[in-house]
Amino acid sequence: MTDQLIDFFLLMKSELLLLAVIFIMLFMNITAKENADGTPVDNNHSILVTANILLLLNFLAGFFMNTSGNLFGDSFTSTELTAFQKNILNLGTLLVSLQSYTWLKTHKHVMEFYMLLLATLLGMFLMISSQHMLLFYLGLELSTIPLAALVNFDLEKKKSAEAAMKMIMMSAFSSALLLFGISLFYGTMGTLHFQEIPAALNGSDLQLYCLILLIAAFGFKISAVPFHFWTADVYEGAPVPVTSYLSVISKGSILFVMTTVLYNVFAGMGVEWYLIICVLAVATMITGNIFAVRQQNLKRLLAFSSIAQVGFILVGMSGQNTEGAVSVTYFIIIYIFSNLAALGVISVVSALTGKEKISDYKGFYKTNPMLSWILAIALFSLAGIPPTSGFFGKFFLLLAGAGNGNYTLVIIAALNMIVSLYYYLKIVKAVFMDANEEPIPTINLAFFPKAGLLICLIGIIVTGLASGSYNYIQELFASL
Amino acid sequence: MGSSILELVHINNYVMLAAILFAIGVMGVMFRRNTIIIFMCIELMLNAVNLLLVAFSTMHSDPGGQVMVFFIMAVAAAEVAVGLAILVMIYRNVKSVDIDILNKLKW
Numbered sequence: 001m002t003d004q005l006i007d008f009f010l011l012m013k014s015e016l017l018l019l020a021v022i023f024i025m026l027f028m029n030i031t032a033k034e035n036a037d038g039t040p041v042d043n044n045h046s047i048l049v050t051a052n053i054l055l056l057l058n059f060l061a062g063f064f065m066n067t068s069g070n071l072f073g074d075s076f077t078s079t080e081l082t083a084f085q086k087n088i089l090n091l092g093t094l095l096v097s098l099q100s101y102t103w104l105k106t107h108k109h110v111m112e113f114y115m116l117l118l119a120t121l122l123g124m125f126l127m128i129s130s131q132h133m134l135l136f137y138l139g140l141e142l143s144t145i146p147l148a149a150l151v152n153f154d155l156e157k158k159k160s161a162e163a164a165m166k167m168i169m170m171s172a173f174s175s176a177l178l179l180f181g182i183s184l185f186y187g188t189m190g191t192l193h194f195q196e197i198p199a200a201l202n203g204s205d206l207q208l209y210c211l212i213l214l215i216a217a218f219g220f221k222i223s224a225v226p227f228h229f230w231t232a233d234v235y236e237g238a239p240v241p242v243t244s245y246l247s248v249i250s251k252g253s254i255l256f257v258m259t260t261v262l263y264n265v266f267a268g269m270g271v272e273w274y275l276i277i278c279v280l281a282v283a284t285m286i287t288g289n290i291f292a293v294r295q296q297n298l299k300r301l302l303a304f305s306s307i308a309q310v311g312f313i314l315v316g317m318s319g320q321n322t323e324g325a326v327s328v329t330y331f332i333i334i335y336i337f338s339n340l341a342a343l344g345v346i347s348v349v350s351a352l353t354g355k356e357k358i359s360d361y362k363g364f365y366k367t368n369p370m371l372s373w374i375l376a377i378a379l380f381s382l383a384g385i386p387p388t389s390g391f392f393g394k395f396f397l398l399l400a401g402a403g404n405g406n407y408t409l410v411i412i413a414a415l416n417m418i419v420s421l422y423y424y425l426k427i428v429k430a431v432f433m434d435a436n437e438e439p440i441p442t443i444n445l446a447f448f449p450k451a452g453l454l455i456c457l458i459g460i461i462v463t464g465l466a467s468g469s470y471n472y473i474q475e476l477f478a479s480l
Numbered sequence: 481m482g483s484s485i486l487e488l489v490h491i492n493n494y495v496m497l498a499a500i501l502f503a504i505g506v507m508g509v510m511f512r513r514n515t516i517i518i519f520m521c522i523e524l525m526l527n528a529v530n531l532l533l534v535a536f537s538t539m540h541s542d543p544g545g546q547v548m549v550f551f552i553m554a555v556a557a558a559e560v561a562v563g564l565a566i567l568v569m570i571y572r573n574v575k576s577v578d579i580d581i582l583n584k585l586k587w
Binding site: 133134137138141145146148149152155158161162164165168169171172173175176179180182183184186187190191192 | 491495498502505509515518519522525526528529532533535536537539540542544545547548551552555558559560562563565566567569570573574
């Protein structure tokens with residue numbers, strides 16, 4: 001009996017720890033001292049410090065006591081791999097939380113921000129561990145509904161509310177598509193368990209239709225073209241930390257799940273989904289890059305660039321071998337560091353000056369050399385230029401894609417990498433070379449955002465050069 | 481008992497009805513301009529799914545589908561609650577629920 005209880009706690013460790021963090025913060029909110037006008041006493045500082053320390057502990061605890069096993073009638077699974085993926089998301093959330101310090105310091109509803117943020121993270125954890133359609137659906141909804149509320153977090157801005165509206169409608173619509181696919185699948189197979197699905201696949205037309213609906217729903221969430229229309233609007237309207245969270249953590253978690261579902265559950269329909277993924281990859285890369293070229297708003301540009309990055313990830317996913325799954329996971333880690341470093345700089349600048357256009361960043365190097373270098377290295381990593389880890393990430397993705405023999409796809413991806421250089425370097429040129437009479441004033445970073453940016457910078461450089469990181473992920477997949 | 485209901489109305493009829501309901505919902509989301517009606521159409525799509533799940537659950541005599549229906553209903557309610565809350569925010573700003581008002585963000 002006690003053994004079972006201990007097993008239960010260990011298997012659900014990530015979820016339970018996160019719940020503990022949520023409850024501790026809830027009680028802090030109840031006991032917090034307030035001024036007469038309802039604002040916190042010391043500008044939220046103590047709340048933010050506690051939140052970041054708790055998230056750091058949560059991340060560190062993710063390294064220990066990871067066991068494998070199933071729970072709840074085999075509908076929930078926990079392995080070394082899922083524990084690792086969850087911990088990647090933990091790290092990303094910690095970085096987002098560190099970077100949002102500047103923005104949240106003067107915000108009235110800090111506690112609600114953390115409640116919603118951690119609730120979505122809990123949803124992603126459930127989704128990653130799910131072995132049953134019901135748990136998968138619940139995790140997916142738990143990870144998107146609070147996000148819409150987060151997008152609306154600049155309460156006085158109309159833009160923010162509009163973005164939230166687009167987001168909630170898109171997510172409701174796409175989950176309806178997903179459910180329609182699931183229900184027809186259920187009709188053909190009579191089971192909702194992931195483990196029983198492979199045996200029940202027969203490749204009939206109806207099952208193919210369901211698979212398309214399923215991939216379409218995934219496509220909405222990872223903003224693959226042609227399901228990307230909400231992305232740029234939502235990224236621009238949302239507060240910058242929420243944009244980082246959306247573009248990195250939320251997308252990353254769905255990509256983890258998508259890889260697991262396609263590789264393990266629908267392996268029997270590999271020929272069919274290989275074609276779909278290839279078409280999506282080409283469309284996503286090309287459209288994302290073409291639209292990114294003409295953007296003037298930095299957040300919008302990064303939104304389209306993140307669409308293009310998803311295209312590259314899909315190239316890796318089309319590899320249909322272990323290398324494919326490994327390279328996707330590896331690239332998501334790199335992508336978290338690179339994109340969070342770029343968006344972290346933008347987040348600080350946006351919170352302090354409200355400037356988000358590329359032309360506003362002219363002469364940024366004169367006033368903020370340190371932030372300029374971080375931005376430049378992050379952009380180089382996103383573009384995939386050698387010593388940074390982005391190069392290695394892209395390299396392994398293309399290698400995995402080539403493993404399936406589809407060299408046309410790999411060539412298209414390589415050409416797209418060249419196009420993407422243009423718009424990334426456009427920002428670097430504005431920052432380092434262009435002169436400006438009124439550059440952004442020198443910014444004094446607080447400790448937390450500085451720490452967040454430094455972790456990202458170290459991550460960008462170390463993840464690529466330390467080859468052990470790729471081998472470690474490979475071992476995790478091999479141990480399944 | 482489960483089979484007797486399906487003998488009266490064959491499973492094909494359930495699938496047809498659900499598909500028609502789902503299509504009406506999709507059409508509504510695409511062509512209606514009132515945000516509240518769009519939310520109603522999304523509900524319609526979800527209810528088509530519920531109907532399908534219940535019918536299939538009876539066909540396979542497996543309770544899994546019916547359990548899922550309960551969860552879908554609860555989650556749909558939560559989704560619409562958040563959606564309507566955001567709608568109230570928009571209405572405060574622009575005094576309208578027409579979706580064409582939402583054009584401040586464009587490519």
